Amino acid sequence: MQQREEKQLEASVESLISRVAHVKTALHSFIYKLENEYERLMWPTVLDNFALLSGQLNTINKLLRNEKTPSFRNQVIIPLLLSPDRDEDLAKLTEQRLPVFSHEIVPDYLRTKPDPDVEEQEKQLTAEAARIGVEVAQKQIQALNKLCSSLLEKLNNPRDEREAESISLRQNKQYFNPADTNTLVGAVAFGKGLSKCRPPGPVAQGHPGPGTMMGGTSALQQATIGAGPVQQAGSVGPQQPGQQGKSQGELFILGLFPWVRETLLKPYINSTFKVAPDPCVSYINAITCI
Amino acid sequence: MEAPPVTVMPVTGGTINMMEYLLQGSVLDQAMESLLHRLRGLCDNMEPENFTDHELVYVLKGQQGNPFILRARRSLSHPTSPWHLRYVGQPEVGDKSRHTLVRNCVDVAASHSLPDFLNEMGFRMDHEFVAGGYIFRKGAMKVLVSRVSRILVPGNTENTERVSSSYLVELSVLAPAGQDTVSEDMRSFAEQLKPLVHLEKIDPSKQRH
Numbered sequence: 367m368q369q370r371e372e373k374q375l376e377a378s379v380e381s382l383i384s385r386v387a388h389v390k391t392a393l394h395s396f397i398y399k400l401e402n403e404y405e406r407l408m409w410p411t412v413l414d415n416f417a418l419l420s421g422q423l424n425t426i427n428k429l430l431r432n433e434k435t436p437s438f439r440n441q442v443i444i445p446l447l448l449s450p451d452r453d454e455d456l457a458k459l460t461e462q463r464l465p466v467f468s469h470e471i472v473p474d475y476l477r478t479k480p481d482p483d484v485e486e487q488e489k490q491l492t493a494e495a496a497r498i499g500v501e502v503a504q505k506q507i508q509a510l511n512k513l514c515s516s517l518l519e520k521l522n523n524p525r526d527e528r529e530a531e532s533i534s535l536r537q538n539k540q541y542f543n544p545a546d547t548n549t550l551v552g553a554v555a556f557g558k559g560l561s562k563c564r565p566p567g568p569v570a571q572g573h574p575g576p577g578t579m580m581g582g583t584s585a586l587q588q589a590t591i592g593a594g595p596v597q598q599a600g601s602v603g604p605q606q607p608g609q610q611g612k613s614q615g616e617l618f619i620l621g622l623f624p625w626v627r628e629t630l631l632k633p634y635i636n637s638t639f640k641v642a643p644d645p646c647v648s649y650i651n652a653i654t655c656i
Numbered sequence: 657m658e659a660p661p662v663t664v665m666p667v668t669g670g671t672i673n674m675m676e677y678l679l680q681g682s683v684l685d686q687a688m689e690s691l692l693h694r695l696r697g698l699c700d701n702m703e704p705e706n707f708t709d710h711e712l713v714y715v716l717k718g719q720q721g722n723p724f725i726l727r728a729r730r731s732l733s734h735p736t737s738p739w740h741l742r743y744v745g746q747p748e749v750g751d752k753s754r755h756t757l758v759r760n761c762v763d764v765a766a767s768h769s770l771p772d773f774l775n776e777m778g779f780r781m782d783h784e785f786v787a788g789g790y791i792f793r794k795g796a797m798k799v800l801v802s803r804v805s806r807i808l809v810p811g812n813t814e815n816t817e818r819v820s821s822s823y824l825v826e827l828s829v830l831a832p833a834g835q836d837t838v839s840e841d842m843r844s845f846a847e848q849l850k851p852l853v854h855l856e857k858i859d860p861s862k863q864r865h
Contacts (some may be wrong), residue, residue: 540684541690542681542683542854543682543822547681554804
């Protein structure tokens with residue numbers, strides 16, 4: 367009879383040890399990941415690890431609750447031999463965590479009661495609980511229950527309502543205005559709606575004078591309107607996406623160049639080339655490189 | 657003295673023959689703060705830079721009917737830094753498979769005598785505006801959130817008036833032509849800014865009227 371019980375105990379201890387070892391390896395690898403691979407660790411992986419751990423802890427709990435498992439609580443462990451010397455076997459068993467089984471360590475490791483300060487706190491709580499009367503306690507319990515149930519109600523029921531509310535709020539609120547986008551893009555690209563400042567000169571000829579400043583169509587706007595169809599008619603075949611053909615501006619600048627060189631740049635190049643202002647050089651660079 | 661030799665072929669491999677991939681949108685003033693918060697979270701880990709720029713658009717009318725346009729920009733907050741001269745080509749909208757606007761782009765730094773030089777060359781200023789706001793970066797992507805103001809008295813950048821009560825939002829990348837991954841990246845980034853901003857390729861030809 368006793369022998370059978372002993373065997374049972376041994377077997378259950380064995381299986382408990384192996385389960386705990388599983389938890390340990392899982393924890394080990396998880397901590398390793400957290401410390402070394404945190405840069406590419408994905409949240410789903412972290413959740414998987416948590417799930418693994420909780421599953422293993424659940425198995426241990428089941429094992430302890432199993433009818434066949436003898437109650438470990440009834441087993442008494444007595445320290446038979448205490449020694450201040452280093453015990454290699456013990457160190458090996460505990461993976462170097464506990465090298466000595468001495469008087470100093472045993473009270474901590476074989477403790478069956480809570481820590482003294484925890485014990486003290488528990489005592490205080492029990493004293494306090496005993497001090498208040500039964501009626502007061504009942505009242506407090508009722509109040510707490512009421513609070514909890516109302517809180518639960520608040521959490522559970524209107525969740526859908528709130529979600530719907532926030533969605534409609536999000537949809538109704540406007541963050542941008544497409545008309546403003548068009549105004550801004552037009553202003554930046556063509557100067558639409560910007561004041562035109564064209565001093566009388568060759569460019570201003572044939573156009574409305576500076577009198578129509580606000581909102582007036584600029585030379586640029588008019589010219590680019592004309593440029594659209596011209597380019598379409600002039601381009602040979604459809605343009606391949608990704609392979610850009612020469613744009614109107616580039617064709618123009620290539621055609622322009624001899625003229626620029628002959629008429630405009632010549633004085634700079636011939637006479638003041640060495641002291642030519644930076645833009646001159648930059649501009650030549652820009653033109654030659656296109 | 658002979659004029660320097662001219663190469664007609666585009667220079668490859670340099671920063672010159674680059675395309676600008678562009679998406680544009682706008683955000684109302686009251687949603688601007690939320691947009692800045694979101695951009696702070698999405699973009700590279702840095703505080704957004706402020707800028708205030710004055711842009712002058714110059715036009716040169718040649719023998720052909722089409723004008724040649726150059727954009728000159730200077731920083732109002734850093735008056736000593738160089739001017740920025742930019743040539744922007746005709747934008748290509750492409751079909752639906754391309755997510756962004758693509759246009760040719762040449763950027764050059766220039767000295768402060770740039771306006772005089774352009775005037776000497778026959779360029780005339782067409783219009784000018786002031787743009788101020790914030791720059792964010794995420795890798796090669798650049799996000800500009802800017803307030804665009806018209807200049808009431810020509811040349812006086814102090815006296816300005818806002819064009820609209822929204823901020824212009826531009827997402828752009830400079831890259832060699834034919835880089836589909838760039839526009840793909842930009843599209844997914846733009847997707848993350850919804851519903852605050854809808855960044856789209858806006859066909860400029862529909863903006864002219």
